[in-house]
Amino acid sequence: MLAPGGRTPVKNLFGKLADGTEIHSWSLENGGTRLKVLSYGGIVQSLEIPDRHGRHANVSLGFDTIEDYVAGSPYFGALIGRYGNRIGDGRFTLDGEACQVGVNDGVNSLHGGAEGFDSRVWDVEPFTAGSDVGLYLYRTSADGEMGYPGTLKVKVTYTLTEHGDWRIDYEATTDKVTVVNLTSHVYWNLAGESGGTIHDHELRIDASHFTPVDSGLIPTGELAEVAGTPFDFRRTKTVGEDIRVAHQQLLYAKGFDHNWVLDKGVTAEPVAVATLRDPSSGRAMTVSTTEPGMQFYSGNFLDATLVGTGGTVYRQGDGLCLETQHFPDSPNKPSFPSTVLRPGQVYRTTTVHSFEH
Numbered sequence: 148m149l150a151p152g153g154r155t156p157v158k159n160l161f162g163k164l165a166d167g168t169e170i171h172s173w174s175l176e177n178g179g180t181r182l183k184v185l186s187y188g189g190i191v192q193s194l195e196i197p198d199r200h201g202r203h204a205n206v207s208l209g210f211d212t213i214e215d216y217v218a219g220s221p222y223f224g225a226l227i228g229r230y231g232n233r234i235g236d237g238r239f240t241l242d243g244e245a246c247q248v249g250v251n252d253g254v255n256s257l258h259g260g261a262e263g264f265d266s267r268v269w270d271v272e273p274f275t276a277g278s279d280v281g282l283y284l285y286r287t288s289a290d291g292e293m294g295y296p297g298t299l300k301v302k303v304t305y306t307l308t309e310h311g312d313w314r315i316d317y318e319a320t321t322d323k324v325t326v327v328n329l330t331s332h333v334y335w336n337l338a339g340e341s342g343g344t345i346h347d348h349e350l351r352i353d354a355s356h357f358t359p360v361d362s363g364l365i366p367t368g369e370l371a372e373v374a375g376t377p378f379d380f381r382r383t384k385t386v387g388e389d390i391r392v393a394h395q396q397l398l399y400a401k402g403f404d405h406n407w408v409l410d411k412g413v414t415a416e417p418v419a420v421a422t423l424r425d426p427s428s429g430r431a432m433t434v435s436t437t438e439p440g441m442q443f444y445s446g447n448f449l450d451a452t453l454v455g456t457g458g459t460v461y462r463q464g465d466g467l468c469l470e471t472q473h474f475p476d477s478p479n480k481p482s483f484p485s486t487v488l489r490p491g492q493v494y495r496t497t498t499v500h501s502f503e504h
């Protein structure tokens with residue numbers, strides 16, 4: 148039995164790729180949350196939640212047309228793979244074998260290379276289970292795709308619970324030793340996707356350390372204490388409070404674009420690690436994850452060149468990402484938690500977004 152507010156996912160034609168491939172959108176709703184997902188990139192095209200007065204708004208940045216996504220999206224709402232965030236020079240060694248993966252961010256590899264999972268077509272199947280509704284997204288990434296070894300079979304489950312939580316379960320298997328680091332790249336603006344800056348949003352991150360980066364945003368390997376730096380979000384503060392502090396790390400990234408080392412580490416079950424709140428609307432979101440890290444990216448590279456779903460221009464800081472993950476460049480950092488996946492093993496991680504209003 149579906150809880151009140153739960154609805155079987157509805158499929159619509161969203162558009163077509165240049166080669167004629169049909170891209171569908173799937174609309175689902177449960178517990179007051181409305182989600183629209185594309186078969187292209189597993190993209191969350193819109194995610195609506197109510198404010199303190201029950202008024203829904205789309206709190207996820209995105210586009211209206213498939214053409215806009217294809218023309219160049221900074222990963223709006225997308226599923227990221229095979230490797231979330233950066234790998235230095237796109238190079239690493241696995242069991243003594245040298246691997247070179249797609250370089251698409253200066254000399255580095257970002258989010259799986261030029262044609263990562265965000266721009267691939269996924270097979271989507273709807274489901275209802277008890278009071279949950281959701282989608283299974285499937286994709287097989289061929290051995291050698293973007294330079295990554297092994298045939299990677301991926302299943303991602305998007306679930307909307309009766310409480311309106313959005314849960315993501317990632318699963319993958321390989322037939323050769325490889326590295327995997329999957330995440331989701333929703334840009335949040337809890338005031339609504341055209342609500343202007345997120346600098347007034349309040350954020351808490353349960354992390355005493357972060358991974359400092361070099362000028363190419365590759366971790367140095369150090370785990371630095373957040374205490375006494377702009378990176379200390381252990382006590383709730385606004386995103387904007389310290390974003391203009393003249394700290395070398397903020398200069399490198401033009402704001403926050405770093406991996407926080409979550410105090411809880413890798414866990415079997417999702418543990419709450421961050422809360423984001425927009426005081427103006429009363430909308431709030433708690434992120435829980437099994438992952439050891441989270442990239443908090445304050446939308447630094449949004450530069451007023453893209454027009455979003457609501458018809459407004461996205462400017463720097465109009466959305467922020469909280470990407471649960473293993474640490475960037477782990478394949479080159481033996482001291483970081485491992486991202487290696489071997490045949491016979493199953494990669495499994497979970498992240499839950501719970502909304503309050």
Ligand code: BGC
Nearest residue numbers: 221222232404442444448470
């Ligand atoms: C990265 C940013 C990058 C952005 C792409 C984020 O996950 O950390 O450095 O610019 O994705 O839009």
